[in-house]
Amino acid sequence: xxxxxxxxxxxLSRARSLVGLSLGGVANALFIANPGAPAQAKGWIGxxxxxxxxxxxxxxxxxxxxxxxxxLKTIPITANGKPNESTYVCVAPAVVxxxxxxxxxxxxxxxxRVLWVPVEAEGEIVQRRIGWxxxxxxxxxxxxxxxxxWEEIIELIATGRREALSARLGTYxxxxxxxxxxxxxxxxxxxxxxxxxxLPRGFYLRATFTEMVLAAGMLD
DNA sequence: GTGTGATCATCT
DNA sequence: AGATGATCACAC
Numbered sequence: 049x050x051x052x053x054x055x056x057x058x059x060l061s062r063a064r065s066l067v068g069l070s071l072g073g074v075a076n077a078l079f080i081a082n083p084g085a086p087a088q089a090k091g092w093i094g095x096x097x098x099x100x101x102x103x104x105x106x107x108x109x110x111x112x113x114x115x116x117x118x119x120l121k122t123i124p125i126t127a128n129g130k131p132n133e134s135t136y137v138c139v140a141p142a143v144v145x146x147x148x149x150x151x152x153x154x155x156x157x158x159x160x161r162v163l164w165v166p167v168e169a170e171g172e173i174v175q176r177r178i179g180w181x182x183x184x185x186x187x188x189x190x191x192x193x194x195x196x197x198w199e200e201i202i203e204l205i206a207t208g209r210r211e212a213l214s215a216r217l218g219t220y221x222x223x224x225x226x227x228x229x230x231x232x233x234x235x236x237x238x239x240x241x242x243x244x245x246x247l248p249r250g251f252y253l254r255a256t257f258t259e260m261v262l263a264a265g266m267l268d
Numbered sequence: 269g270t271g272t273g274a275t276c277a278t279c280t
Numbered sequence: 281a282g283a284t285g286a287t288c289a290c291a292c
Contacts, residue, residue: 090288106272107290107292234269234270248269
C-alpha cells in the first residue's frame, strides 16, 4: 500500500515519475495482476493509477486524495493526441433534495481540482505508456458552463421529468446510464412525487471537453 | 443495490 | 466516425 500524498506537489511529483512507463511495468512493480481481455478490463487502468499514487477515498463519492482534495482521472489518448472516450464523474442523484446546489454537488467537489493522467488508448493494455500528468481547476468559463449543464439536468430530475433526460443534453457535462445493465433500477419519483423506479445514471464529461482540457494541460 | 474505476458496442 | 446507451469488474 502506497501512503497518500500530503501535498499537491508531492502528488504531481509522484505522477511525473511515472511518465513514459508502461502500465504492465507499473503493475509488476506493485505486484498487481495483469488485466484480462479489454472488455473485462474496464477500470483497470484507473485503479492501477490510484494504487500507484496512493489514492485513499475508496468508493466514497469524494475526491480520490482526501487530504488534499484532488480527484484522479486517467484519460485515454489516441495516436492523434486526443481523448477517445468521455470521462465518468459520479452518479447522478435519482432524487434531488431542495438544499442541493451546484456548489454542494459531488460533480462540483470532484472537478474543483483534478490530476489528469493521459494514458495511451491503443495497443496491448500492459504495453500502453503513461503520459504527462497535470493538475487542473476549471477556469471561469468552464465553471459556468459545467454549472449550467448540471443545473439543466438536475432540474429535470428534481421535477420528475426523467423521460427528458438524454446524453444529448449539456455542453460539457452530460448524463448517461450508469448501471450493471439496462434492466437495473433505482428508486426515484415522478413529477407528482410518486415513487417510481428508474435506470441509474451518471454524470460524464464529453470527450470534446477533455480534449480542450488536455490541450491546455500539455503546456504546463 | 450503490458507488468507485471506466470502456464497449450499437446507432445515427 | 462520433456520440449515445449499455455494460464489465470490484468493494461494501
